[in-house]
Amino acid sequence: MNSAEKKLGSVANYVDERTGAAKWLKKNLTKVFPDHWSFMLGEIALYSFIILLLTGVFLTFWFDPSQREVFYHGNYAPLSEIKMSAAYASTLNISFDIRGGLLMRQIHHWAALLFMAAIVVHLMRVFFTGAFRKPREFNWIIGVGLLTLGIVEGFLGYSLPDDLLSGTGIRIAEAIIQAMPIVGSYLAFFAFGGPFPGEVFIPRIFTVHVLLLPGIFLALITAHLMLVWYQKHTQYPGPGRTEKNVVGYPFMPVYMAKAGGFFFIVFGITAFISAVASINPIWLYGPYTPGQISAGSQPDWYMGWLDGLVRMSPNWESHLFGHTISWNILIPGLIIPGILFTSMALYPFIESWVTGDKREHHLLDRPRNAPNRTALGVTALTFTIVTLLNGGNDLIATHFSLSINQITWMTRIGVLVLPPLAFIITKRLCLSLQRADRELVLHGKETGRLLLLPHGEFVEVHQPLTDAEAFALTQHEQLQPLELEKVDSHGVRRPGGIANKLRARISRATTEQITRPSPEDIKEIEHH
């Protein structure tokens, strides 16, 4: 035993004698985690959250969350002697007078963009591989909650500097609140302490941004990770991997080093981007005043699809019995996002209702083997991308010299036509890929080597797959459509006739698939 081991041993002893944690720790420190690059996406989100906490604390030491009017006297000459809020002036101070302040601000903002991007890509990985299935529905819902709160937290964060661009964003948020039927103007007046913009909003959202939401984030992230730990990670299918085991490397030391190291890598890359690429240069926008605006006003990317939806909305408004309902705000600003996020949160339950599958799943699906789910995901992505494009319609128009009206009309039509088209194309692609898998298993890989047979025929030599490869392509389960009889075993009509019909119809669509080769199929081919 060398001295390092001795020291570690005595630390372990000290801890155990006070907590009795030895057994628990031994089990958990050697816990096995499967290895795959796509499992690092969630880690990126976690690490950018830690970076956000660290840099955020730094920023609070100098940021003055107040709308009190001050005259700026700082290092940034172009705004000298200009009247502005203390929030904006202190953000200028952080950017120009505090050493490293601009770097921290930029790391904070880039990390926020990365945080949201990592969440979205992680969510796509979980969705397309079916990792949300039983028993992981809770974690899926927590994830959807984190995504939603992340959008809010990001929006509040970039609103804090009280510059012209962010103030415009707050104005739009106020209009959405104000548009709610019956309670809208009351909620808006409560939120802003009177008419917009008032003088209390920045201090209020500061509390929400640095205390309330980060607290909820910490709680939800902790629960998210504890569930991952407790339920053990899902794994991709392959030889030796089953629903009953988990194949990978122990947490200590491999994942401690890899995950810990990866945190520093994410930090380093974020720091590098922030060192060389400017973001949210608030000094160029000037202080907020409701009478001014800059052309090309854009939200951060994760709000872009919402903004694009609002931009493409028809100008519907109803005036009934002396009241106004702004459909042009309610539909794109509240109703569609509400439907999207609710159905996203409920998706695991919807899918299990359709398939009738109530079993646990720890082996991931290859996206092609769940054509309907994959197609649905691509449909949602297409919708978001079309709306996101329209969120930048002004920039696209000016950069490519196009008509903004035509871009808007294209996306208005596109948002209705392209998602269903994407569904059909994706589903066909998945089925084609299944067919290709079947071909590969039955006939092997094309080698490109041609043989001239004695009687003059040319054939291409095919190299059969290894057992491991063939297994990986055929291990997936192929569900049959639900058989929902009109009458139950007692001859009584089942309740919910239409719902059952719908369920059976979706179930048939879900189970459309290319039959997986069986061992007999392969044997038969080998005889030829």
Added chain:
Amino acid sequence: MSDQIERLQDPGLPEHVHRKADTDPAAADKAERQIAILFGLSALGTILFIYAYIKVPGDAFVFIPALGTTNTQQLLLGIGLTVSTLFIGLGAVHWAKTLMPDNEVIQDRHEFRSEDADRADFVKTVKEQAAAANLGRRSMIKRSLGLSLGLLGLVPLVALRDLGPLPKKSLEETSWMKGTRLVTDPGDRPIRPSDLEVGAVAQVLPALLPGEERTLSNIAKDAVLLIRVRPEEFQLSPERLSWTYQGIIAFSKICTHMGCAVALYEQQTKHLLCPCHQSTFDVPRAAKVIFGPAARPLPQLAITVDAEGYLVAQKPFTEAVGPSFWERSS
């Protein structure tokens, strides 16, 4: 939902392939040196960070190809932090990949569902304990507790009431009154019609009374855009035409869609465009919406000139300015 097709046999985990460092001590030593170099580079990064913080002046700029001119201190602090963090990470990952065990380990999984006996036991315990608390029998306790807990939920709602005043008529009112002078923003100078040439556009605000202060909340409702066109270009009703003065027409600058400042004026087409959501208003036709999500034209302010020849409002706005709200009647 069952799956009848027989599966291929699982060949099991593939044979473990040893890395070079597992079998060759020289390769392992080399890996150790590489890891130490990576960690050492990180230390250099931290030194660069400290050096940049103390020694590099904050007002020095440097030209970097592709980046352009950038602040030297901010760049060096950033590069220092990048190097110091990135190389710790690279070192740790390289360590894990070359020298830490890479044997795949198999652990078992168990279904989460508890044994039937345990579940039955659990249900029984809950029932027993609930019965012990008499919840089923003593319905008065249950009801009164439900009532008081429900009422307690009102406390935060009530306590938050003072977040802001009630809107009352405030959303429908602006500072514009009969005879209020239009003044420049910034500058607060009154304007004569001759100050505006045909094609000109200006942002104006209501003149302040002595002792009055202008808040942002005022500007958010009072901002007005003044545009001068040739009088014959107007296509207005006789009433609306009487609200203009020698080709000068005044509109609320606050978009009727979501309240952004409608600030982009195309002189040739005489269109006003809101940069937020591209609602487009046609100035000669009383700011009729010709594109985009806005549902209503920009409210027009009736203007004229006073005895001294300065532009003034004929009367307050005849409708609420800015985005819609439930109580809005038109």
